[in-house]
Amino acid sequence: MPRPPIRTAPGRSATSRALSVLDAFDERHHTLTLAQIARRTSLPVATAHRLVGELCRARLLRRRPDGSYEVGARVWQLGLLAPPTALREAALPHLQDLVITTGHTVHVAVLEGRSALVVERLAGSRTQPTRHSPGGYLPLHCTGVGKVLLAHAPRDLREEVLRAPARYTPWTVTDPAVLRRQLDAVVMSGHALSTQEHHEGVWSVAMPVTGPSGVVAALGVLAPLTAPRLADVLSPLSAAAAAISASTVDVGYGVDAADDA
Amino acid sequence: MPRPPIRTAPGRSATSRALSVLDAFDERHHTLTLAQIARRTSLPVATAHRLVGELCRARLLRRRPDGSYEVGARVWQLGLLAPPTALREAALPHLQDLVITTGHTVHVAVLEGRSALVVERLAGSRTQPTRHSPGGYLPLHCTGVGKVLLAHAPRDLREEVLRAPARYTPWTVTDPAVLRRQLDAVVMSGHALSTQEHHEGVWSVAMPVTGPSGVVAALGVLAPLTAPRLADVLSPLSAAAAAISASTVDVGYGVDAADDA
DNA sequence: ACACGTCTTCCATCGCATGGAAAGCTTTCG
DNA sequence: CGAAAGCTTTCCATGCGATGGAAGACGTGT
Numbered sequence: 001m002p003r004p005p006i007r008t009a010p011g012r013s014a015t016s017r018a019l020s021v022l023d024a025f026d027e028r029h030h031t032l033t034l035a036q037i038a039r040r041t042s043l044p045v046a047t048a049h050r051l052v053g054e055l056c057r058a059r060l061l062r063r064r065p066d067g068s069y070e071v072g073a074r075v076w077q078l079g080l081l082a083p084p085t086a087l088r089e090a091a092l093p094h095l096q097d098l099v100i101t102t103g104h105t106v107h108v109a110v111l112e113g114r115s116a117l118v119v120e121r122l123a124g125s126r127t128q129p130t131r132h133s134p135g136g137y138l139p140l141h142c143t144g145v146g147k148v149l150l151a152h153a154p155r156d157l158r159e160e161v162l163r164a165p166a167r168y169t170p171w172t173v174t175d176p177a178v179l180r181r182q183l184d185a186v187v188m189s190g191h192a193l194s195t196q197e198h199h200e201g202v203w204s205v206a207m208p209v210t211g212p213s214g215v216v217a218a219l220g221v222l223a224p225l226t227a228p229r230l231a232d233v234l235s236p237l238s239a240a241a242a243a244i245s246a247s248t249v250d251v252g253y254g255v256d257a258a259d260d261a
Numbered sequence: 262m263p264r265p266p267i268r269t270a271p272g273r274s275a276t277s278r279a280l281s282v283l284d285a286f287d288e289r290h291h292t293l294t295l296a297q298i299a300r301r302t303s304l305p306v307a308t309a310h311r312l313v314g315e316l317c318r319a320r321l322l323r324r325r326p327d328g329s330y331e332v333g334a335r336v337w338q339l340g341l342l343a344p345p346t347a348l349r350e351a352a353l354p355h356l357q358d359l360v361i362t363t364g365h366t367v368h369v370a371v372l373e374g375r376s377a378l379v380v381e382r383l384a385g386s387r388t389q390p391t392r393h394s395p396g397g398y399l400p401l402h403c404t405g406v407g408k409v410l411l412a413h414a415p416r417d418l419r420e421e422v423l424r425a426p427a428r429y430t431p432w433t434v435t436d437p438a439v440l441r442r443q444l445d446a447v448v449m450s451g452h453a454l455s456t457q458e459h460h461e462g463v464w465s466v467a468m469p470v471t472g473p474s475g476v477v478a479a480l481g482v483l484a485p486l487t488a489p490r491l492a493d494v495l496s497p498l499s500a501a502a503a504a505i506s507a508s509t510v511d512v513g514y515g516v517d518a519a520d521d522a
Numbered sequence: 523a524c525a526c527g528t529c530t531t532c533c534a535t536c537g538c539a540t541g542g543a544a545a546g547c548t549t550t551c552g
Numbered sequence: 553c554g555a556a557a558g559c560t561t562t563c564c565a566t567g568c569g570a571t572g573g574a575a576g577a578c579g580t581g582t
Contacts, residue, residue, distance in 0.1 A: 014539070014570060015279040015312065019319040022339060030342050035528055044572045049530070051276065058280040062344075065474075067529085071343040073373055078283060079340025080396040081291050082332040083323075112334055135341040213326075275539060275570070296559055305541045310561070328560085523582100530577075539568080547560075552553105 017043060018051045022060065022071070027135070031070045084110065084119045087217055088134075090247040091209075095122050098221070098240040102233055105222040108209070108244075109138060109145040111153060114161055116146045119217065139198065141165040141179055142172050144206030145218035147192035151183040152208060152215040158183065171196040191234065192218075201225050205233055207241040211248050219244060278304060279312045283321065283332070288396070292331045345371065345380045348478055349395075351508040352470075356383050359482070359501040363494055366483040369470070369505075370399060370406040372414060375422055377407045380478065400459065402426040402440055403433050405467030406479035408453035412444040413469060413476040419444065432457040452495065453479075462486050466494055468502040472509050480505060 012020075024032055024040040032040070038048040052069060055061040059074035079085065091108045098106045099122045107121035115137040140146035140153075140161050150158055162176040173179055186192040195203040206220035219241045221233050273281075285293060285301040293301070299309040313330060316322040320335035340346065352369050359367045360383045368382035376398035401407035401414075401422050411419055423437040434440055447453040456464040467481035480502045482494050 013315060014275040015315045016319065017570095018276040018279065019315075019321065023319075025339065025342050027342070033528075034530095045529080046531090046572050046574095047570085050570080054274060054276045054280075058277065058284075060280065071339055073343055073345055073371070073378060075336060076340035076343040076345045077378075077396045078286065078332055079337035081286050081288070082334055082337040084334055084337045110334070117334060117338075135338045278539095294559075295561095306560080307541050307543095307562090308539085311539080526579105526581085528577105528579080530575105532575085533571105533573100535571085536567100537570085539570090540566085541564105543563085545560105545562080548558085550555105550557075552555085 017041075017047070018054060021048065021051050021055060022075075025071050031064060031068045033068045037069065084117070087209075087248065088120045091120060091217075091219070091244045094240045094243045094247075095120060095219075097243075098219075098236055099124060101236045102221055102223075104233070106220065106240075107133070107145065107222070108217050108219050109149065110217045111140075111149045112137070114140065114157070116140055116143065116149050116218065124222075139166060139168070142168055142194055142197035143220070144192050144194045144204035144222075145220040147183060147186055147194065148206045148208050148218035148220075149215070151186035151192065168198050169196055169200050171200070173197060191237070193230075196225065205230060205237060207237055209241055209248060210245045216248060217244075278302075278308070279315060282309065282312050282316060283336075286332050292325060292329045294329045298330065345378070348470075348509065349381045352381060352478075352480070352505045355501045355504045355508075356381060356480075358504075359480075359497055360385060362497045363482055363484075365494070367481065367501075368394070368406065368483070369478050369480050370410065371478045372401075372410045373398070375401065375418070377401055377404065377410055377479070385483075400427060400429070403429055403455055403458035404481070405453050405455045405465035405483075406481040408444060408447055408455065409467045409469050409479035409481075410476070412447035412453065429459050430457055430461050432461075434458060452498070454491075457486065466491060466498060468498055470502055470509060471506045477509060478505075 020041045020043070021037055024037050029036075029040075034049055034052060035045065037043075037052060038045045041048060043051070052061060056063055056069075056072075059072045061069050062072040064070055087108065087110065095106050095108065103124055105122065105124045108119045109116040110119055111117075116139070118133045118136050118138060121133050138146050140150040142165070150161060162179055165172070165174045165176070165179060167174055173182070182192075191205055191207045193203070193205055198204075201224060202222055203225060204220050204222045206218045208215040209217040209219050219237065221237055223233070281302045281304070282298055285298050290297075290301075295310055295313060296306065298304075298313060299306045302309060304312070313322060317324055317330075317333075320333045322330050323333040325331055348369065348371065356367050356369065364385055366383065366385045369380045370377040371380055372378075377400070379394045379397050379399060382394050399407050401411040403426070411422060423440055426433070426435045426437070426440060428435055434443070443453075452466055452468045454464070454466055459465075462485060463483055464486060465481050465483045467479045469476040470478040470480050480498065482498055484494070
């Protein structure tokens with residue numbers, strides 16, 4: 001019997017569909033069943049089934065004994081080649097120093113789209129095993145690291161972000177004019193401040209980490225409002241930022257080696 | 262003018278081609294140009310160009326200012342969802358303890374195909390900033406961690422690996438019968454030994470890390486031949502393996518939460 | 523036993539991936 | 553300085569293979 005013509009593909013390319021399967025996984029969904037993947041990607045089950053099979057063959061996904069799927073170790077391996085890893089390696093020892101000297105939580109972030117991507121974060125008290133926000137995003141306009149990155153970002157991105165700054169707390173600054181002035185001050189002074197603008201009861205200072213070609217990341221310290229003076233943090237923060245900048249010089253511009261077949 | 266019929270696709274699926282582009286990147290090639298990618302994947306330049314464009318749109322690749330490509334931060338983020346990350350987080354504090362008490366280099370590895378995948382590695386002397394073999398592979402038949410993993414692996418994998426054990430040093434054991442006996446001993450004794458079987462001048466001991474459903478990883482200590490007695494290492498190694506096993510219990514079987522659109 | 527949800531296989535249709543060709547561009551060399 | 557070599561990008565006619573509805577197998581709950 002002739003089958004009625006299939007409603008066929010919307011417009012997305014074959015590859016983009018396969019990749020959207022990967023996007024179905026996130027912090028809250030480390031493992032998914034086929035049906036869940038189909039729903040979350042809005043793909044027909046049959047199509048999802050085929051794509052998932054391909055991704056498993058490429059080891060980007062792994063089928064678990066119970067039949068569900070998880071992100072494969074291959075992705076982790078590939079991720080080690082991405083820029084955040086090199087920065088993370090370079091920064092880690094200095095982050096530890098900074099945690100020890102300040103006693104507060106510290107983190108490093110890079111500019112990623114219209115957000116700050118947290119590359120590493122170390123908690124202040126060693127009692128807590130570092131709930132890992134690494135991999136998470138922070139807003140650019142109301143966090144210390146975000147302001148540093150935004151202040152040194154291209155003009156157009158800066159203006160785009162200032163167009164509609166989201167409010168997180170009663171203290172969040174949402175006036176573009178005020179923010180513009182703050183960002184100019186960040187460039188001048190070399191550090192950025194945020195006081196309860198993202199989370200109540202928390203303030204942060206951040207400074208830029210520079211590479212061969214300008215600012216590549218931001219280093220920030222988080223402290224409770226009750227914590228003493230900014231002055232106590234600025235000096236070690238500055239030292240750590242300089243140290244990371246120094247060890248980052250030879251990172252990122254790596255191999256240019258011979259060609260290959 | 263009518264174009265001669267295109268030689269068309271060999272047989273690989275569209276998706277597999279796109280993914281093969283990712284495989285073009287490795288430890289020695291953090292950044293590649295379009296032409297290099299085309300060569301390394303054996304794809305026509307035009308095809309590679311289109312695929313690379315798609316991967317960039319999905320943020321799995323990033324175009325660098327100089328025009329070349331690198332693995333994108335998105336891959337790093339996805340990699341954080343993969344099993345090795347959870348294991349790594351759980352193991353790290355205990356690895357540090359073990360490094361301090363033994364003074365030697367330690368590492369954790371999981372079974373990946375026919376190799377041991379190194380999940381984390383910490384150097385003994387703090388002078389060296391840990392050349393990161395994380396992400397690298399070790400052979401199963403001639404390393405401490407490899408033997409532990411192989412000894413607890415399914416029968417068929419075990420036999421497959423024993424079929425043709427590669428020689429790395431004059432001390433590498435390549436006799437299947439001897440290896441079989443060693444592996445049985447590993448299961449009985451709870452630890453595996455390798456003396457110069459992989460690298461000359463280095464011996465290693467390893468023990469299994471267990472999860473809810475058997476052995477999930479191996480914890481190993483590397484030491485120079487000149488280092489003193491095995492007995493000095495066994496006890497702290499055992500303690501660390503137990504500690505990691507304990508904190509790994511709730512890892513891997515995570516969210517089974519509500520469904521989703 | 524029936525209803526429901528999941529996973530898997532099958533296959534007719536036509537959308538879109540494909541790759542040769544040519545143009546624009548930069549770098550290297552004589 | 554002009555030519556040559558290499559890299560990147562765009563174009564588009566062709567037909568391959570991605571697509572998704574349907575049906576069957578399986579497991580589970582009522």
